[in-house]
Amino acid sequence: MRAAIVLFPGVNRERDAARALRIATGREPEIVWHSEARLPTGIDLVVLPGGFSYGDYLRCGAIAARSPVMDAVRAHAGRGGRVLAICNGFQVACEAGLLPGVLMRNADLHFVCRMQHLRVERTDTPFTTAYDRGQIVQFCVAHGEGNYTADEATIERLEGEGRVALRYCGAEGDPGSGVNPNGSRNHIAGIYSEALNVLGLMPHPENAVDPLTGGTDGLGMFRSLAA
Amino acid sequence: MHARITVTLKAGILDPQGKAIEGALHALGFSAIDSVRQGKMFDVVIATGDRRHAERQLRAACEKLLANLVVEDYAIEILGDIT
Numbered sequence: 001m002r003a004a005i006v007l008f009p010g011v012n013r014e015r016d017a018a019r020a021l022r023i024a025t026g027r028e029p030e031i032v033w034h035s036e037a038r039l040p041t042g043i044d045l046v047v048l049p050g051g052f053s054y055g056d057y058l059r060c061g062a063i064a065a066r067s068p069v070m071d072a073v074r075a076h077a078g079r080g081g082r083v084l085a086i087c088n089g090f091q092v093a094c095e096a097g098l099l100p101g102v103l104m105r106n107a108d109l110h111f112v113c114r115m116q117h118l119r120v121e122r123t124d125t126p127f128t129t130a131y132d133r134g135q136i137v138q139f140c141v142a143h144g145e146g147n148y149t150a151d152e153a154t155i156e157r158l159e160g161e162g163r164v165a166l167r168y169c170g171a172e173g174d175p176g177s178g179v180n181p182n183g184s185r186n187h188i189a190g191i192y193s194e195a196l197n198v199l200g201l202m203p204h205p206e207n208a209v210d211p212l213t214g215g216t217d218g219l220g221m222f223r224s225l226a227a
Numbered sequence: 228m229h230a231r232i233t234v235t236l237k238a239g240i241l242d243p244q245g246k247a248i249e250g251a252l253h254a255l256g257f258s259a260i261d262s263v264r265q266g267k268m269f270d271v272v273i274a275t276g277d278r279r280h281a282e283r284q285l286r287a288a289c290e291k292l293l294a295n296l297v298v299e300d301y302a303i304e305i306l307g308d309i310t
Contacts, residue, residue, distance in 0.1 A: 059295055066292060095295065102297045109243050149240075150297065183241075 001226045003029040003045040006073065008064040011051030011088060013206060020206040021047070024222030034067040045082045045225055046073050048089025050142075050204060060103060060145045061091030070096050082126055082225065083198040087143055090190070090200035099193055099200045100158070101150030107183025111144040115214065116181055116203055118166045118189050119173050125196045127165065129227060130220035136173045137217035139203035141181050146202040148184035148191070155185055165190035165199055228273050228281050229306040234294045235266035269293060278305055 003021050005014050014031065021029045029047070030040045039046065053064035064070070070092075077083050077098055085093035093099045106112060115138050120131040131137065150158070158164055166189040170179045175187040182202070190201025208218030236242050242264050249263040271288075273281050282303060289301040 058292070062292065062295070100297075102295055104241070104298065105243050107241065107243055109247055 001025050001044045002027065002040075002042050003047060003225075004032045004039055004043045005029050005047045005049055006032050006034060006069055007049075008034045008051075008053035008067060008092070010053045010055055011049050013050035013086065013088075013204065014047075016204070016206040017047045017049045017086065020209045020218065020222050023209050024219060025226040032069060034064065034069050036069050036072070038072045039069075039076055043076065043081065045084060046076055048073070048083065048085040048092050049206075050087030050089060053088055053092060056088075056145075059091075059095065061088060061093075061095040064088075064092045065095035065097075074098065077193065077198050080195060080197050083193075084127065084221075084225070085198065085200040086204060086206060087146075087202055090202055091145065093198065093200045098198050099191055100154045101148055101191070103145050103202070104147040104149055105145050106143070106147050106181070111142075112146070112181040113142040114140065114181070116141045116189075117169050117171050117173075117179065118203060119169045119175070121164050121167060122162055125165070125192060125199070125224075127199045127221055127224050130224040134173065136169065136171065137208075137220070138215055139205050139208045139218055140214055141203045143182070143202055146182040146184065148182075148188045148202070150185070158188075158191055159186065161194070163192040163194070163196070164188055165192050166201055166203070228275055228278070229309050230271045230273060230281060230285055231304045231306055232269040232271060232285060232289060232293060233266060233302045233304070234269070234289070234299050235301075236264060237298055237300050240298045267293075272309060276308070281305060 120135045168180045168187045205218030205221040245265040294301040
């Protein structure tokens with residue numbers, strides 16, 4: 001599997017994503033600067049990493065979403081290529097129209113940085129084959145704007161089509177407002193595109209790949225992609 | 228030509244920042260203030276003398292970048308020539 005990580009000014013988790021990909025695939029990912037008009041040939045996976053692209057000016061991800069490289073990323077996704085959009089990358093993917101909806105300010109206004117349990121909703125997508133259905137995993141979350149929302153019809157569609165990838169939950173898998181870090185609709189932590197080849201999520205699987213720092217629950221996502 | 232663009236959250240979209248500001252105003256004694264919604268304002272200078280052309284361009288700018296139409300509305304006000 002050949003991966004490319006898109007670099008926008010202000011992102012800061014690209015090296016974590018590269019490390020996770022190295023561990024899972026044994027290959028060095030390509031780094032692609034935002035002003036590039038095309039991706040390297042033969043790329044299977046594009047990662048939009050976390051951070052604060054353009055200092056979160058205007059709206060989180062809004063300016064990065066209009067970068068030249070994003071036309072190439074949209075074309076890649078249109079061909080069925082995989083896109084993993086993490087945290088700020090999720091915000092970029094929504095702003096770029098790769099995923100529906102929007103990530104609003106956390107309901108309690110606080111930046112939240114902590115370990116978070118998540119329920120894996122399905123395991124038949126390129127991102128989750130290494131997990132069990134309903135498995136509870138733990139990734140960290142670190143964001144101020146992770147409050148996923150969309151219009152009623154979109155939420156119904158996402159739920160009806162099984163496009164909720166991960167949901168915030170407690171240690172026993174119980175969802176609820178007490179364990180939702182940002183007030184997102186239906187405790188949504190991540191969603192898929194219609195063709196299930198784009199995953200956007202607020203939590204950080206790339207930071208859960210080493211037992212020394214936060215466990216290895218995130219490796220499953222990169223191993224699934226590499227399989 | 229000088230224009231002012233206002234971007235506001237659509238009705239019904241939760242605005243936690245507006246709520247926090249509203250709470251702070253209540254704490255300062257502004258008890259008659261019922262509700263606060265926060266938005267954004269852009270002052271734009273556009274190089275055209277044609278009002279309709281300016282409006283068309285600014286509408287496109289709002290829809291492509293300045294507003295996220297999932298949750299935001301925009302209003303364009305042409306303020307006239309730059310003096």
